[in-house]
Amino acid sequence: MPSSLHNRVVDAVGRPIVDGRTPAGTIMLSDDIVRHQGVSRSVAREAVRVLAAMGLVESIKRVGIRVLPQSRWNAFDPTVIRWRLSGTGLGAQLRSLSELRASVEPMAAELAAQHAPPAIAAELMTVAAQMKTVGRSGDLDRFLELDIHFHRLVLHGSGNEMFAKLDEVIAAVLSGRTDVGLMPQKPHETALQWHVDVADAIQGGDPQRARESMELIMRRTIAEVEPTWVDTPRVYFP
Known part of the structure:
Protein backbone atom coordinates (compact mmCIF):
# COMPACT_ATOMS: atom_id res chain seq x y z
CA MET A 1 0.00 0.00 0.00
CA PRO A 2 1.23 3.53 -0.64
CA SER A 3 2.87 4.73 2.55
CA SER A 4 1.33 8.20 2.18
CA LEU A 5 -2.17 6.68 2.21
CA HIS A 6 -1.33 4.49 5.18
CA ASN A 7 0.14 7.45 7.08
CA ARG A 8 -2.91 9.57 6.32
CA VAL A 9 -5.25 7.01 7.89
CA VAL A 10 -3.01 6.54 10.93
CA ASP A 11 -2.93 10.31 11.40
CA ALA A 12 -6.67 10.77 10.83
CA VAL A 13 -7.59 8.15 13.41
CA GLY A 14 -4.74 8.53 15.89
CA ARG A 15 -4.46 12.30 16.25
CA PRO A 16 -8.04 12.76 17.57
CA ILE A 17 -7.37 10.06 20.17
CA VAL A 18 -4.28 11.85 21.46
CA ASP A 19 -6.10 15.21 21.39
CA GLY A 20 -9.00 13.76 23.38
CA ARG A 21 -11.55 14.31 20.64
CA THR A 22 -12.01 10.53 20.49
CA PRO A 23 -12.16 9.67 24.20
CA ALA A 24 -10.99 6.49 25.86
CA GLY A 25 -13.60 3.74 25.76
CA THR A 26 -14.92 4.75 22.34
CA ILE A 27 -15.66 1.77 20.12
CA MET A 28 -14.78 2.17 16.44
CA LEU A 29 -15.57 -0.23 13.64
CA SER A 30 -13.21 -1.14 10.85
CA ASP A 31 -16.02 -0.62 8.33
CA ASP A 32 -16.42 2.97 9.57
CA ILE A 33 -12.72 3.65 9.01
CA VAL A 34 -12.96 2.21 5.52
CA ARG A 35 -15.98 4.37 4.72
CA HIS A 36 -14.86 7.62 6.36
CA GLN A 37 -11.29 7.48 5.07
CA GLY A 38 -12.14 6.07 1.65
CA VAL A 39 -9.59 3.27 1.87
CA SER A 40 -9.52 -0.49 1.47
CA ARG A 41 -9.96 -2.92 4.36
CA SER A 42 -6.28 -3.87 4.15
CA VAL A 43 -5.22 -0.24 4.59
CA ALA A 44 -7.61 0.21 7.53
CA ARG A 45 -6.42 -3.03 9.11
CA GLU A 46 -2.76 -2.02 8.85
CA ALA A 47 -3.52 1.44 10.28
CA VAL A 48 -5.24 -0.15 13.27
CA ARG A 49 -2.27 -2.45 13.76
CA VAL A 50 0.07 0.56 13.90
CA LEU A 51 -2.21 2.39 16.33
CA ALA A 52 -2.39 -0.72 18.51
CA ALA A 53 1.43 -0.84 18.60
CA MET A 54 1.33 2.76 19.89
CA GLY A 55 -1.01 1.63 22.67
CA LEU A 56 -3.85 3.84 21.44
CA VAL A 57 -6.36 1.12 20.55
CA GLU A 58 -7.05 -2.56 20.95
CA SER A 59 -9.13 -4.84 18.75
CA ILE A 60 -11.78 -6.85 20.56
CA LYS A 61 -13.35 -9.77 18.75
CA ARG A 62 -17.04 -9.28 17.95
CA VAL A 63 -16.95 -5.82 19.56
CA GLY A 64 -14.70 -3.54 17.51
CA ILE A 65 -11.71 -1.30 18.03
CA ARG A 66 -11.63 0.21 21.52
CA VAL A 67 -9.79 3.44 22.28
CA LEU A 68 -7.43 3.02 25.23
CA PRO A 69 -6.70 5.51 28.05
CA GLN A 70 -3.49 7.54 28.14
CA SER A 71 -2.01 5.19 30.72
CA ARG A 72 -1.78 2.57 27.95
CA TRP A 73 -0.12 4.78 25.32
CA ASN A 74 3.49 4.22 24.34
CA ALA A 75 4.78 7.52 25.75
CA PHE A 76 8.08 7.13 23.89
CA ASP A 77 6.60 6.67 20.43
Whole structure:
Protein backbone atom coordinates (compact mmCIF):
# COMPACT_ATOMS: atom_id res chain seq x y z
CA MET A 1 0.00 0.00 0.00
CA PRO A 2 1.23 3.53 -0.64
CA SER A 3 2.87 4.73 2.55
CA SER A 4 1.33 8.20 2.18
CA LEU A 5 -2.17 6.68 2.21
CA HIS A 6 -1.33 4.49 5.18
CA ASN A 7 0.14 7.45 7.08
CA ARG A 8 -2.91 9.57 6.32
CA VAL A 9 -5.25 7.01 7.89
CA VAL A 10 -3.01 6.54 10.93
CA ASP A 11 -2.93 10.31 11.40
CA ALA A 12 -6.67 10.77 10.83
CA VAL A 13 -7.59 8.15 13.41
CA GLY A 14 -4.74 8.53 15.89
CA ARG A 15 -4.46 12.30 16.25
CA PRO A 16 -8.04 12.76 17.57
CA ILE A 17 -7.37 10.06 20.17
CA VAL A 18 -4.28 11.85 21.46
CA ASP A 19 -6.10 15.21 21.39
CA GLY A 20 -9.00 13.76 23.38
CA ARG A 21 -11.55 14.31 20.64
CA THR A 22 -12.01 10.53 20.49
CA PRO A 23 -12.16 9.67 24.20
CA ALA A 24 -10.99 6.49 25.86
CA GLY A 25 -13.60 3.74 25.76
CA THR A 26 -14.92 4.75 22.34
CA ILE A 27 -15.66 1.77 20.12
CA MET A 28 -14.78 2.17 16.44
CA LEU A 29 -15.57 -0.23 13.64
CA SER A 30 -13.21 -1.14 10.85
CA ASP A 31 -16.02 -0.62 8.33
CA ASP A 32 -16.42 2.97 9.57
CA ILE A 33 -12.72 3.65 9.01
CA VAL A 34 -12.96 2.21 5.52
CA ARG A 35 -15.98 4.37 4.72
CA HIS A 36 -14.86 7.62 6.36
CA GLN A 37 -11.29 7.48 5.07
CA GLY A 38 -12.14 6.07 1.65
CA VAL A 39 -9.59 3.27 1.87
CA SER A 40 -9.52 -0.49 1.47
CA ARG A 41 -9.96 -2.92 4.36
CA SER A 42 -6.28 -3.87 4.15
CA VAL A 43 -5.22 -0.24 4.59
CA ALA A 44 -7.61 0.21 7.53
CA ARG A 45 -6.42 -3.03 9.11
CA GLU A 46 -2.76 -2.02 8.85
CA ALA A 47 -3.52 1.44 10.28
CA VAL A 48 -5.24 -0.15 13.27
CA ARG A 49 -2.27 -2.45 13.76
CA VAL A 50 0.07 0.56 13.90
CA LEU A 51 -2.21 2.39 16.33
CA ALA A 52 -2.39 -0.72 18.51
CA ALA A 53 1.43 -0.84 18.60
CA MET A 54 1.33 2.76 19.89
CA GLY A 55 -1.01 1.63 22.67
CA LEU A 56 -3.85 3.84 21.44
CA VAL A 57 -6.36 1.12 20.55
CA GLU A 58 -7.05 -2.56 20.95
CA SER A 59 -9.13 -4.84 18.75
CA ILE A 60 -11.78 -6.85 20.56
CA LYS A 61 -13.35 -9.77 18.75
CA ARG A 62 -17.04 -9.28 17.95
CA VAL A 63 -16.95 -5.82 19.56
CA GLY A 64 -14.70 -3.54 17.51
CA ILE A 65 -11.71 -1.30 18.03
CA ARG A 66 -11.63 0.21 21.52
CA VAL A 67 -9.79 3.44 22.28
CA LEU A 68 -7.43 3.02 25.23
CA PRO A 69 -6.70 5.51 28.05
CA GLN A 70 -3.49 7.54 28.14
CA SER A 71 -2.01 5.19 30.72
CA ARG A 72 -1.78 2.57 27.95
CA TRP A 73 -0.12 4.78 25.32
CA ASN A 74 3.49 4.22 24.34
CA ALA A 75 4.78 7.52 25.75
CA PHE A 76 8.08 7.13 23.89
CA ASP A 77 6.60 6.67 20.43
CA PRO A 78 7.83 9.60 18.27
CA THR A 79 4.49 9.87 16.45
CA VAL A 80 2.52 10.07 19.70
CA ILE A 81 4.97 12.72 20.90
CA ARG A 82 4.57 14.71 17.68
CA TRP A 83 0.76 14.61 17.94
CA ARG A 84 0.83 15.76 21.55
CA LEU A 85 3.22 18.60 20.74
CA SER A 86 0.95 19.84 17.96
CA GLY A 87 -2.27 19.64 19.97
CA THR A 88 -3.79 20.21 23.36
CA GLY A 89 -1.11 18.10 25.07
CA LEU A 90 1.70 20.51 24.17
CA GLY A 91 2.50 21.74 27.68
CA ALA A 92 2.33 18.36 29.38
CA GLN A 93 4.41 16.73 26.67
CA LEU A 94 7.09 19.43 26.75
CA ARG A 95 7.28 19.14 30.53
CA SER A 96 7.67 15.36 30.48
CA LEU A 97 10.28 15.41 27.75
CA SER A 98 12.22 18.33 29.24
CA GLU A 99 12.38 16.59 32.61
CA LEU A 100 13.45 13.35 30.92
CA ARG A 101 16.19 15.16 29.01
CA ALA A 102 17.39 16.95 32.15
CA SER A 103 17.74 13.58 33.86
CA VAL A 104 19.38 11.64 31.02
CA GLU A 105 21.48 13.98 28.89
CA PRO A 106 23.89 15.26 31.58
CA MET A 107 24.70 11.66 32.49
CA ALA A 108 25.05 10.79 28.80
CA ALA A 109 27.54 13.65 28.40
CA GLU A 110 29.48 12.48 31.44
CA LEU A 111 29.68 8.95 30.11
CA ALA A 112 30.60 10.18 26.63
CA ALA A 113 33.57 12.04 28.11
CA GLN A 114 34.72 8.72 29.54
CA HIS A 115 33.84 6.33 26.73
CA ALA A 116 33.08 8.05 23.40
CA PRO A 117 35.21 6.80 20.49
CA PRO A 118 37.55 9.46 19.08
CA ALA A 119 35.52 9.70 15.87
CA ILE A 120 32.33 10.64 17.75
CA ALA A 121 34.19 13.13 19.94
CA ALA A 122 35.75 14.79 16.90
CA GLU A 123 32.41 14.92 15.09
CA LEU A 124 30.81 16.56 18.13
CA MET A 125 33.38 19.36 17.98
CA THR A 126 32.66 19.88 14.29
CA VAL A 127 28.90 19.95 14.81
CA ALA A 128 29.15 22.32 17.78
CA ALA A 129 31.24 24.74 15.70
CA GLN A 130 28.72 24.53 12.85
CA MET A 131 25.88 25.21 15.30
CA LYS A 132 27.58 28.45 16.31
CA THR A 133 27.91 29.62 12.72
CA VAL A 134 24.43 28.57 11.63
CA GLY A 135 22.81 29.82 14.86
CA ARG A 136 24.19 33.28 14.27
CA SER A 137 22.88 33.27 10.70
CA GLY A 138 19.28 32.66 11.82
CA ASP A 139 18.79 29.54 9.64
CA LEU A 140 16.52 27.66 12.07
CA ASP A 141 15.93 24.67 9.78
CA ARG A 142 19.63 23.94 9.41
CA PHE A 143 20.23 24.70 13.08
CA LEU A 144 17.56 22.15 14.04
CA GLU A 145 19.28 19.48 11.94
CA LEU A 146 22.59 20.19 13.65
CA ASP A 147 21.02 20.35 17.13
CA ILE A 148 19.35 16.97 16.65
CA HIS A 149 22.61 15.49 15.37
CA PHE A 150 24.58 16.94 18.29
CA HIS A 151 22.34 15.45 20.96
CA ARG A 152 22.15 12.15 19.10
CA LEU A 153 25.95 11.96 19.08
CA VAL A 154 26.08 12.60 22.84
CA LEU A 155 23.54 9.85 23.51
CA HIS A 156 25.32 7.37 21.26
CA GLY A 157 28.74 8.43 22.53
CA SER A 158 27.72 7.46 26.06
CA GLY A 159 28.00 3.79 25.13
CA ASN A 160 24.68 3.16 26.88
CA GLU A 161 22.35 1.40 24.46
CA MET A 162 19.22 2.54 26.32
CA PHE A 163 20.30 6.18 26.16
CA ALA A 164 21.01 5.74 22.45
CA LYS A 165 17.45 4.50 21.86
CA LEU A 166 16.14 7.85 23.11
CA ASP A 167 17.59 9.66 20.09
CA GLU A 168 14.30 9.74 18.17
CA VAL A 169 12.45 10.94 21.26
CA ILE A 170 14.91 13.81 21.70
CA ALA A 171 14.67 14.59 17.99
CA ALA A 172 10.88 14.75 18.26
CA VAL A 173 10.91 17.29 21.10
CA LEU A 174 13.57 19.44 19.43
CA SER A 175 11.54 19.47 16.22
CA GLY A 176 8.29 20.13 18.09
CA ARG A 177 9.78 23.03 20.00
CA THR A 178 10.85 24.65 16.73
CA ASP A 179 7.56 23.87 14.97
CA VAL A 180 5.48 25.64 17.62
CA GLY A 181 7.69 28.73 17.61
CA LEU A 182 9.44 28.23 20.94
CA MET A 183 12.92 28.64 19.50
CA PRO A 184 14.35 32.16 19.15
CA GLN A 185 15.23 33.14 15.59
CA LYS A 186 18.86 33.27 16.69
CA PRO A 187 19.86 30.97 19.57
CA HIS A 188 21.51 32.67 22.53
CA GLU A 189 25.28 32.97 22.37
CA THR A 190 25.64 31.43 25.81
CA ALA A 191 23.67 28.35 24.76
CA LEU A 192 25.78 28.00 21.62
CA GLN A 193 28.92 28.20 23.72
CA TRP A 194 27.63 25.58 26.15
CA HIS A 195 27.29 23.14 23.25
CA VAL A 196 30.92 23.84 22.35
CA ASP A 197 31.86 23.33 26.02
CA VAL A 198 30.10 19.95 26.09
CA ALA A 199 31.90 18.82 22.94
CA ASP A 200 35.25 20.11 24.17
CA ALA A 201 34.86 18.37 27.52
CA ILE A 202 33.93 15.10 25.83
CA GLN A 203 36.88 15.28 23.47
CA GLY A 204 39.15 16.27 26.35
CA GLY A 205 37.94 13.45 28.59
CA ASP A 206 36.54 15.72 31.32
CA PRO A 207 33.36 14.01 32.63
CA GLN A 208 32.50 16.61 35.27
CA ARG A 209 32.73 19.55 32.87
CA ALA A 210 30.75 17.65 30.22
CA ARG A 211 27.96 16.96 32.70
CA GLU A 212 27.91 20.49 34.10
CA SER A 213 27.84 22.09 30.64
CA MET A 214 24.96 19.85 29.55
CA GLU A 215 23.10 20.66 32.76
CA LEU A 216 23.37 24.36 31.88
CA ILE A 217 21.82 23.63 28.47
CA MET A 218 18.99 21.69 30.07
CA ARG A 219 18.27 24.33 32.71
CA ARG A 220 18.06 27.05 30.07
CA THR A 221 15.82 24.88 27.90
CA ILE A 222 13.41 24.29 30.77
CA ALA A 223 13.35 27.99 31.67
CA GLU A 224 12.48 28.90 28.07
CA VAL A 225 9.61 26.43 27.64
CA GLU A 226 8.23 26.22 31.19
CA PRO A 227 5.52 28.86 30.52
CA THR A 228 3.78 26.34 28.22
CA TRP A 229 3.00 24.02 31.14
CA VAL A 230 2.83 26.31 34.17
CA ASP A 231 -0.94 25.75 34.59
CA THR A 232 -1.01 22.18 33.31
CA PRO A 233 -1.85 19.59 36.00
CA ARG A 234 0.26 16.48 36.26
CA VAL A 235 -1.25 13.10 35.47
CA TYR A 236 -0.87 10.23 37.93
CA PHE A 237 -1.54 6.80 36.49
CA PRO A 238 -2.86 4.05 38.77
